[in-house]
Amino acid sequence: xxxxxxxxxxRPGPVPLxxxxxxxxxxxxxxxxxxxxxxxxxxxxxKTRHDPPAKSKAGRxxxxxxxxxxxxxxxxxxYRQHRLVLSALRAEFRAEVLQRKREERLAAExxxxxxxxxxxxxxxxxxxxxxxxxxxxxxxxKEEEEQKRKKLEIAEKQARKMEAxxxxxxxxxxQLQEExxxxxxxxxxxxxxxxxxxxxxxxxxxxxxDGRIVKRTVLS
Amino acid sequence: xxxxxxxxxxxxxxxxxxxDVVFKSSVKVMTVNYNxxxxxxxxxxxxxxxxxxxxxxxxxxxxxxxxxxMTPSPFLRFYLDNGEQVxxxxxxxxxxxxxxxxxxxLGKSKEMLEKEERERKKLSHPATFGPKKYHLRECMCEIExxxxxxxxxxxxxxxRGKYKAAMRNEx
Numbered sequence: 345x346x347x348x349x350x351x352x353x354x355r356p357g358p359v360p361l362x363x364x365x366x367x368x369x370x371x372x373x374x375x376x377x378x379x380x381x382x383x384x385x386x387x388x389x390x391k392t393r394h395d396p397p398a399k400s401k402a403g404r405x406x407x408x409x410x411x412x413x414x415x416x417x418x419x420x421x422x423y424r425q426h427r428l429v430l431s432a433l434r435a436e437f438r439a440e441v442l443q444r445k446r447e448e449r450l451a452a453e454x455x456x457x458x459x460x461x462x463x464x465x466x467x468x469x470x471x472x473x474x475x476x477x478x479x480x481x482x483x484x485x486k487e488e489e490e491q492k493r494k495k496l497e498i499a500e501k502q503a504r505k506m507e508a509x510x511x512x513x514x515x516x517x518x519q520l521q522e523e524x525x526x527x528x529x530x531x532x533x534x535x536x537x538x539x540x541x542x543x544x545x546x547x548x549x550x551x552x553x554d555g556r557i558v559k560r561t562v563l564s
Numbered sequence: 565x566x567x568x569x570x571x572x573x574x575x576x577x578x579x580x581x582x583x584d585v586v587f588k589s590s591v592k593v594m595t596v597n598y599n600x601x602x603x604x605x606x607x608x609x610x611x612x613x614x615x616x617x618x619x620x621x622x623x624x625x626x627x628x629x630x631x632x633x634m635t636p637s638p639f640l641r642f643y644l645d646n647g648e649q650v651x652x653x654x655x656x657x658x659x660x661x662x663x664x665x666x667x668x669x670l671g672k673s674k675e676m677l678e679k680e681e682r683e684r685k686k687l688s689h690p691a692t693f694g695p696k697k698y699h700l701r702e703c704m705c706e707i708e709x710x711x712x713x714x715x716x717x718x719x720x721x722x723x724r725g726k727y728k729a730a731m732r733n734e735x
Contacts, residue, residue: 453589465670468669469650469665469669472653473651476653476655476657477653479656480637
């Protein structure tokens, strides 16, 4: 039948309740601590939990105390309403406290002076950024100038090198031209040979231990 | 060795509590963009290495994100809860200058910090006794000059209840 779970305990039958000392324990105690206090005494008595129950208790059926259904209904309903009201009140107070805290925080932070201060600081920050920007541009400009200067220098050096090189080459060419005048060509070959034969050159020389060179020797 | 990292000093509580940048409650996110190489980013690197642990210790609810080598110049960006973004250019600045700048624009001033400290102190009364979590002392026996705890030093018998009761019964 559709009975309240609490009433199910009252019906007779071999349905012993498993709760014995566990239900008695946390009764006078606010928390569910398992320690025994002077108010709660263990109901075990002489035997331990592992000893079998006595033969005289073989057919014993333990029934819970009888409950009047109407009284139970009334009491449960009253308790339900009481708890409902209490929890609603608690929630109400909690919300009010939170609201007050939030308002106070907002008032402390969202006030006009605070906003003014914030704006002033942001403006200062923007100025600082602008100054930094100016510095950065200055630096970039300097670097560019430096780069250009370096490039110019390199180009100049290159140009100078090229010039020097060209000058060298020019000098060599001129020298060669000069020497070319004394070259032996097929035309003046005969004349040159004749000239050499006519003027014999003496390449012999004498040198003594002191290092004096004597070039005037006898040519044979 | 128990020390970890290049500068294990940064992990000590004393160093961390020396940080003096406490952000206003409107700052939610701090983002640092910096480069791992380059002279101009040196200050930002030092800031990230030395000062960010201090800042995070003092502001555990502020999210700090670091981005490396994403932009040519280093900067900081703060995101406030009203949607405002604050940009701070930190190129070519030392880490001290950066912390000073940040403290000036978004840090709580000293008076505010002291006021908050005073408010916090007002909540708890220093003269009450109770659990260590909420009070300074648990029992009168902890204070110098008072009767020591009978757990360590037995009370003289004149103060004990059984002696007094025996006296009373005798008389």
